[in-house]
Amino acid sequence: MNKNKLNHILAVVFIxxxxxxxxxxxxxxxxxxxxxxxISGYNFIIANDLGRNGYWxxxxxxxxxxxxxxKADIEFVAAAGDIHHFNGVASVNDPLWMTNYELIxxxxxxxxxxxxxxxxxxxxxxxxxxxDYSKISRRWVMPSRYxxxxxxxxxxxxxxLVFIDTAPLIDKYRNNPEEYPDACxxxxxxxxxxxxxxxxxxxxxxKIVIGHHPVxxxxxxxxxxxxxxxxxxxPILRKYKVDYYICGHIHNFQHIKKTDSPVDxxxxxxxxxxxxxxxxTGTKFCSAKSGFSICTVNRSSFSIIFINALGEAIYTYKxxx
Numbered sequence: 001m002n003k004n005k006l007n008h009i010l011a012v013v014f015i016x017x018x019x020x021x022x023x024x025x026x027x028x029x030x031x032x033x034x035x036x037x038x039i040s041g042y043n044f045i046i047a048n049d050l051g052r053n054g055y056w057x058x059x060x061x062x063x064x065x066x067x068x069x070x071k072a073d074i075e076f077v078a079a080a081g082d083i084h085h086f087n088g089v090a091s092v093n094d095p096l097w098m099t100n101y102e103l104i105x106x107x108x109x110x111x112x113x114x115x116x117x118x119x120x121x122x123x124x125x126x127x128x129x130x131x132d133y134s135k136i137s138r139r140w141v142m143p144s145r146y147x148x149x150x151x152x153x154x155x156x157x158x159x160x161l162v163f164i165d166t167a168p169l170i171d172k173y174r175n176n177p178e179e180y181p182d183a184c185x186x187x188x189x190x191x192x193x194x195x196x197x198x199x200x201x202x203x204x205x206x207k208i209v210i211g212h213h214p215v216x217x218x219x220x221x222x223x224x225x226x227x228x229x230x231x232x233x234x235p236i237l238r239k240y241k242v243d244y245y246i247c248g249h250i251h252n253f254q255h256i257k258k259t260d261s262p263v264d265x266x267x268x269x270x271x272x273x274x275x276x277x278x279x280x281t282g283t284k285f286c287s288a289k290s291g292f293s294i295c296t297v298n299r300s301s302f303s304i305i306f307i308n309a310l311g312e313a314i315y316t317y318k319x320x321x
Contacts, residue, residue, distance in 0.1 A: 001237065010244075019138075027280075031131050032103070032114055035097070037296075037303060037305055037313060037316040037318075038296065038303070039071070039072045039294065039296050039305075040048060040296075040298070041153070041296040041297050041301075042075060042151065042153045042159070042296070042298065042304075043072040043073060043074045043075060043294060043295065043296045043297075044074050044075050044076045044077065044294070044295050045068070045069060045075075045077045045293070045294055045295075046074075046078050046080060046210070046268045046292060046294075046295060047059065047065060047077055047078070047080070047214065047268070047293075048079060048080035048081050048082055048083075048084040048119065048240075048247075048248030048249070048268055048270065048271065048291040048317035049081070049085070049119070049248050049249065049251055049268075049270035049271060049272060049273075050082065050083050050084075050100065050101070050271045050272055051082065051083050051084040051085045051096065051100030051121075051268075051272070052085055052100070052272040052273065052279050053096075053097065053099045053100060053273070054103075054104055056272045056273035056290075057270075057271075057272055057274075057309045058104060058271065058273075059104065060106070060274035060309050061271045061272065061290060061292060061309050062104045062105050062106075062110075062238060062311075063107070063109065063311075064205070064212060064291075064292075064309065064310070064311035065105065065107070065271070065292055066105070066106075066107025066109050067079075067107075067109075067254060067311060068108050068292075068294060068307060068311065069107065069109035069110050069112075070107070071110040071112040071278070072294055072296070074109070074112070074294070075112070075113075075151070076112055076113040076114065077110065077112070077113070077114045077115070078114075078115050078161070078210055079114050079115065079116040079117070080117060080119075080210050080211070080212055080246065080247060080250065080268060081116075081117050081118055081119025081120075081121075081122065081129075081166075081211075081212030081248055082119030082120065082121045082122065082212065082248060082249070083100065083101060083116060083119070083122070084096050084100050084101075084119050084121055084122060084125070084130075085100075085123070085272075086121055086171055087124040087125050087128070088121055088122040088123065088124045088125020088126060088130070089122070089125050089126060089129050089130065089133075090094075090125060090126055090129070091126060091129050091312070092129050092132050092133050092135070092136050094129070095123060096303075097133065097136075097137075097171055101151065102137070105215075108265055111139060112139060112141055113139055113141045113282060114139050114141060115126075115141055115142070115149075115161075115163060116130065116140065116141075116142045117142075117145075117146070117163045117164065117165060117166075117210065117211065117225075118130055118145060118165055118212070118214060119165060119167070119212040119248065119249065119319045120156070120167050120173060120180070120213075122167075122302075123173060123180040123182055123183050124180060126182075127145070127182040127202075128182075128315075129293070130142065131143075131144065131145065132170050132278060134213070135221055141254060145165040145186070145191075146160055146162075146163060146164045146165045146191055146194060146195070147162075147163050148160065148161065148162045148163070148198045149161050150204060153205075153206075153297050153298060153299065154162075154298075155301060157203065157297075157298070157299045157301065158204040158206070159204055159205070159206040159207075159208065159302075160198075160199075160204040160206065160207045160208070161208055161209075161210065162195060162198055162199065162201045162207075162209045162210070163210050163211075164191065164195060164209060164210065164211040164233075164235075165186065165191060165211075166184050166211040166212045166213040166229065166247070166283055167180065167182075167183050167212065167213070167271065168186035168187075168188045168191065169188045169191070169192075169213075169228060169229060169232050169233060170213060170224070170225050170228045170229065170230075171224065171228055172224050172225060174186075174188075174221060177283045179274065179316065180228060183276075189269070190252045192232060192236065194198075195209070195233070195236055196236050196239075196240075199239075199240035200240065202240065205299075205321070206243050206297060207240065207242045207243050208240050208242065208243055208244040208245070208246060208302075208304050209237060209245050209246070209293075210245075210246045210247070210300065211229075211245070211247050212234070212247055212249050213225055213229055213247055213249050214226060214229070214249060214250060214254075214265065214267050215229050215233065215234050215237070215245055215246045215247070215263075216230075216256045216258065216265050216280070216282065217247075217249075217250050217254055217256065217265075217267050217277050217280075218250075218254065218277050218279070218280045218283070218286065219249075219250045219277075220273075221249075221250070223310035226273045232249075232267065234261075234263075236250045237261075237263045238262065238263060239259050241262045242263050243261075243263070243264065243319060244263070244264050244266055244302070244304065244319075245263050245264075245265050245266065246266045246268060246304075247265075247266070247267055247268065247284045247294075248267070248268050248269075248270065250267050250269075250275065250277070250318050251269060251270035251274050251275040251290070252267065252269050252270075252274050252275055252276070252287060252288050252291075253267065253269045253275040253277075253285065253286060253287040253288075253289060253291070253314070253315065254266070254283065254285070254286045254305045255265035255267075255278060255283070255284045255285045255286070255304075255315070255317055256280070256282045256283055256284065257282050257284055258281075258282045259282070264317070264319060265282075266293070266304055268293045268306075269287070269289060269291045269292070269306070270290050270292065270293065271290065271291065271292050273290055274286050274289055274291075275287050275288065284317070285306075285315045286315070287306065287308075287314055287315065288308045289306075289308040289309065289314060290308065291306060291307045291308040291309055292307055293305060293306055294307060300320055300321070301318050301319065301320045301321075303316055303317065303318040303319070304316070304317050
């Protein structure tokens with residue numbers, strides 16, 4: 001190859017790379033009009049699909065979480081599963097506890113209670129160790145695989161939170177003991193009875209259920225995941241008019257409202273990396289950004305704010321009653 005031809009090829013490659021880099025930078029620095037919202041209520045963060053050993057967007061999002069935790073004076077973090085990609089943890093002494101969690105979420109404003117649940121990636125490892133880590137870390141508060149609590153918003157208003165274990169509700173995981181050894185050992189009927197019994201006596205003004213897998217979502221993941229959740233869990237959510245079902249797993253933001261359901265279905269994006277998304281029937285908002293959410297609750301309203309990796313609020317939704 002002669003020198004002139006080589007120089008021409010190199011010039012073309014350089015221009016193509018420059019064009020590609022410019023486009024990527026433009027996408028990442030595009031400033032949009034941010035929604036107006038109020039964070040003067042009782043506030044907490046929802047985060048999930050976290051653990052990448054600090055890679056992808058995990059560190060920038062952890063930084064944004066700390067800044068928002070301070071700004072919003074949050075009360076706790078709800079960790080909606082997949083804190084540990086890719087194969088869960090082996091024990092409470094697994095080094096992943098440090099590289100995925102402790103050393104990443106080190107902002108003083110995040111040194112408060114974290115309420116976790118297991119995701120499908122935890123089920124690839126030792127799920128009991130995820131629960132037992134509550135004995136090791138002051139801020140890791142996981143009394144069992146599924147549990148409930150009530151938080152006082154003010155003297156007259158409370159919120160009921162139900163944290164659930166969705167992998168055992170899905171046959172795909174239950175029928176694959178080699179990859180998900182703990183899933184088939186769980187009695188999902190017992191869990192459904194627990195969820196039903198808790199919600200049946202709940203007289204709190206606000207009721208939310210937090211799980212890892214979605215009821216409705218756009219995703220390329222197996223349809224059986226959603227169909228099992230729709231068959232087993234969704235009737236309970238509808239029966240007791242749960243305000244929000246909040247999940248992760250899909251790695252993007254989605255807000256879906258079905259015309260025949262009182263529930264707002266929220267898919268919280270990954271706090272480390274994201275995937276493409278398109279609107280489906282019932283979609284009120286969707287975004288392929290990574291990030292986390294802030295919930296702000298008061299006597300008359302319950303708002304959810306989607307925050308991207310740059311710390312920008314890209315969507316807010318307020319439910320009033």
